[in-house]
Amino acid sequence: MPEPNPPPEQTRSIGTILTTRDLTRRFGGLAAVNRVAIGIEFGKLHAVVGPNGAGKTTLINLLSGDLAASSGSVIYKGDDITRQAADRRSRIGIGRSYQKTNIFPAFTAFENCRLAAQSRTPRVLHLLADASSFQPVADAAQHALDAAGIGPRAARIASTLSHGEQRQLEIAMVLATRPEVLLLDEPLAGMGAEEAALMVELLHTLKPRHAILLVEHDMDAVFAVADVITVMVNGQVLESGPPAQIRASAAVRDAYLGADALGEPG
Amino acid sequence: MTGLPAGGAAGKWKAIALVATLLLLGLFPFVGSGFYVELVAKIMILSIFALSLDLLVGYTGLVSFGHAAFFGIGAYALALMTPKYEAANLWLTLPAAMLAAALAAFAVGLFVVRVKGVYFIMVTLAFAQMFYFVFHDTKFGRGSDGISMNFKPVATIGSFTPFDLAKGSHVYYCVLVLLVAVFVFLHVVLRSSFGRALQGIRSNEHRMRSLGFPVYWYKLASFTLAGTIAGLAGYLSALQFGFVNPELLSWHQSGNVLLMLILGGVGSLYGAVVGAFAFVALTEIFQALTNHWQLLLGAAIILLVIFLPGGLASVAGRFRRTLVGEADDA
Numbered sequence: 001m002p003e004p005n006p007p008p009e010q011t012r013s014i015g016t017i018l019t020t021r022d023l024t025r026r027f028g029g030l031a032a033v034n035r036v037a038i039g040i041e042f043g044k045l046h047a048v049v050g051p052n053g054a055g056k057t058t059l060i061n062l063l064s065g066d067l068a069a070s071s072g073s074v075i076y077k078g079d080d081i082t083r084q085a086a087d088r089r090s091r092i093g094i095g096r097s098y099q100k101t102n103i104f105p106a107f108t109a110f111e112n113c114r115l116a117a118q119s120r121t122p123r124v125l126h127l128l129a130d131a132s133s134f135q136p137v138a139d140a141a142q143h144a145l146d147a148a149g150i151g152p153r154a155a156r157i158a159s160t161l162s163h164g165e166q167r168q169l170e171i172a173m174v175l176a177t178r179p180e181v182l183l184l185d186e187p188l189a190g191m192g193a194e195e196a197a198l199m200v201e202l203l204h205t206l207k208p209r210h211a212i213l214l215v216e217h218d219m220d221a222v223f224a225v226a227d228v229i230t231v232m233v234n235g236q237v238l239e240s241g242p243p244a245q246i247r248a249s250a251a252v253r254d255a256y257l258g259a260d261a262l263g264e265p266g
Numbered sequence: 267m268t269g270l271p272a273g274g275a276a277g278k279w280k281a282i283a284l285v286a287t288l289l290l291l292g293l294f295p296f297v298g299s300g301f302y303v304e305l306v307a308k309i310m311i312l313s314i315f316a317l318s319l320d321l322l323v324g325y326t327g328l329v330s331f332g333h334a335a336f337f338g339i340g341a342y343a344l345a346l347m348t349p350k351y352e353a354a355n356l357w358l359t360l361p362a363a364m365l366a367a368a369l370a371a372f373a374v375g376l377f378v379v380r381v382k383g384v385y386f387i388m389v390t391l392a393f394a395q396m397f398y399f400v401f402h403d404t405k406f407g408r409g410s411d412g413i414s415m416n417f418k419p420v421a422t423i424g425s426f427t428p429f430d431l432a433k434g435s436h437v438y439y440c441v442l443v444l445l446v447a448v449f450v451f452l453h454v455v456l457r458s459s460f461g462r463a464l465q466g467i468r469s470n471e472h473r474m475r476s477l478g479f480p481v482y483w484y485k486l487a488s489f490t491l492a493g494t495i496a497g498l499a500g501y502l503s504a505l506q507f508g509f510v511n512p513e514l515l516s517w518h519q520s521g522n523v524l525l526m527l528i529l530g531g532v533g534s535l536y537g538a539v540v541g542a543f544a545f546v547a548l549t550e551i552f553q554a555l556t557n558h559w560q561l562l563l564g565a566a567i568i569l570l571v572i573f574l575p576g577g578l579a580s581v582a583g584r585f586r587r588t589l590v591g592e593a594d595d596a
Contacts, residue, residue: 086475087474104466106469115463118462119477123459126460127455129458131458131461132457137459
């Protein structure tokens with residue numbers, strides 16, 4: 001598997017690069033995310049699990065800037081980015097994928113990724129140059145497509161791809177922006193077994209060079225790749241720790257996971 | 267619309283159609299009467315206007331209902347810069363008129379591109395009405411009667427005058443050259459990184475923002491560029507007729523240019539030109555038939571929208587698909 005667009009060497013960070021403090025988002029009277037404090041470390045995969053409505057997607061939206069926080073803060077590399085817009089957060093290295101496929105349906109798969117890669121070198125004043133002629137952007141796009149396993153589908157119109165392939169394209173687009181932080185919202189949802197296995201493998205290869213936050217319902221996948229697991233219930237963090245601790249936690253078992261999901265014998 | 271050049275047989279037919287159209291337009295003044303030469307020049311000016319709106323509506327996803335404001339500002343700029351007893355210079359007044367339209371579009375754009383959908387339509391309309399009343403109700407704009415120019419601009423550079431804008435055929439060729447230039451310019455810009463980003467915004471603005479594009483500035487640039495080209499069209503219109511009045515900025519005019527796009531096909535540069543020709547041709551034909559021509563025009567537009575939702579420019583593609591059996595990949 002080709003290595004998917006590592007971020008440039010000098011910007012690579014060590015340790016916890018994205019943290020939240022008392023992060024809260026209210027919708028009317030409901031606190032969808034309630035005083036959440038988590039940290040995402042470079043080189044690690046941090047999985048967030050929990051029942052539907054626990055606030056996982058809202059948490060990602062707050063980290064990516066798609067939603068504004070009601071209170072609390074988001075800190076990235078020591079800077080408070082709580083009030084920064086989504087496009088700015090993307091440019092400083094926080095990339096995200098969507099649970100519901102969010103692509104450019106009428107463009108080719110390649111053009112979807114080429115646009116994503118173009119955001120790093122916008123060349124807005126090169127009005128007379130064909131965008132396709134800029135090789136570094138085209139290479140980054142093809143690289144991302146290959147990494148997500150849909151390189152051979154590059155020339156297809158995105159809306160004609162299968163559902164699973166569109167999910168892969170969704171991931172490829174984030175990778176093409178060469179983020180340091182990856183916020184992945186249920187990347188395996190709607191994928192076939194083969195595609196899901198490929199995606200888990202991809203997560204392993206991405207891990208050393210990224211800080212990854214993964215929201216996922218597939219517990220086998222989560223326990224296969226996660227270094228840290230945070231369990232959310234009703235907008236709050238129920239428990240957070242290494243997979244073994246989560247597996248052993250009685251509170252987690254009661255609130256969310258069945259014995260099967262924990263992969264215990266019997 | 268992938269923004270990628272059409273290849274293969276479709277591209278070949280497009281090229282042949284384009285060359286044939288250019289030849290016809292280029293030779294027309296040799297066969298057409300003065301009236302028709304003037305009419306076709308007027309249509310080509312409206313084509314430039316429609317092309318500028320297509321950049322907004324068809325390629326950025328911004329449906330402006332106030333685009334005539336910039337057309338009118340370009341026209342008024344020439345009228346106000348033309349002295350009473352001598353001719354203005356084309357090479358000074360044309361860039362100045364486009365600059366005036368660009369500044370106006372930039373100033374309006376700062377506010378309007380913040381809003382979306384139906385709000386965008388209403389806010390652009392409101393701004394255009396403000397400009398309309400500036401020219402309609404102030405001494406500066408000389409009121410509802412407008413301004414007549416006593417002289418056409420001259421194209422003199424030093425002591426050299428390459429063409430004479432007092433001659434209808436010279437105006438015709440100037441307009442033709444500018445129409446081709448605007449068409450080619452927009453075609454090239456839409457292939458560039460900037461143009462691709464605009465089309466991305468039209469397709470999925472949310473994802474563009476999430477990918478790191480400062481969408482607001484892209485929209486503002488598109489709005490300003492479209493306004494500048496509309497100003498060029500307005501300037502040419504004032505040059506051709508030697509007369510301006512506030513109706514050039516009215517919402518009827520903004521509506522007409524939208525109808526041209528809808529007739530021709532939104533999101534196609536060919537469509538904008540075809541739409542301008544179709545709109546004026548239909549208007550002329552129905553006006554010759556009856557005093558109630560607007561009724562017929564309305565009915566024609568409704569029928570076209572129902573049976574040809576992609577506009578007249580989509581006819582070629584349909585023909586290829588149904589009769590030649592060729593896959594339409596654009």
